[in-house]
Amino acid sequence: MPIAAFNNVTDGLDPSRRNRGHFIVNTNLDDDGPWVPYAEGVWIQPCCFNATTGGFSVVLKGLPGAKLGVHYHVGIVRGYTMRGHWRYLEHEWTAKPGTFIYEPAGEAHTLVITDDSPEPALILFMVEGGLVYLDKGVNGAFAAFEDGFSALELTRKYYREAGLDVGQLDLLIR
């Protein structure tokens, strides 16, 4: 049973332009970002698109009460909370500034910024491989897919439409 249509994708770079060296990103955590809209009340700022593993790293910003749909992880995720309070509906703990999280592959969860978060949440997520959004939390079926390639594409699209320098994103591809 097919769950979705997939095609081959690439990072769009000529192999001769593919850089393997180190780089830094100076994210701007202030409101003027640029923040790439991701979901209602949720934005991301890209740090790395990994065309080798299909993963990606982003700073995620979420307003109090905002939510990311339930999703399943194909690979592991590491996260570090810089500001705000957030949790997964499936777990008891609440992450606060300084909280590090390790998410195993195979886990499905629903991210919410708590209503009483004293400020928008800022979380650095380092995602290894794709995630699969589900239509419901228990026995869920495929709803949408995200990986380093789709995150790169949606970020490029936003940069293009916002008149930002899309070429800057190529520097984040490894």
Ligand SMILES: [Fe+2]
């Ligand atoms: Fe997750």
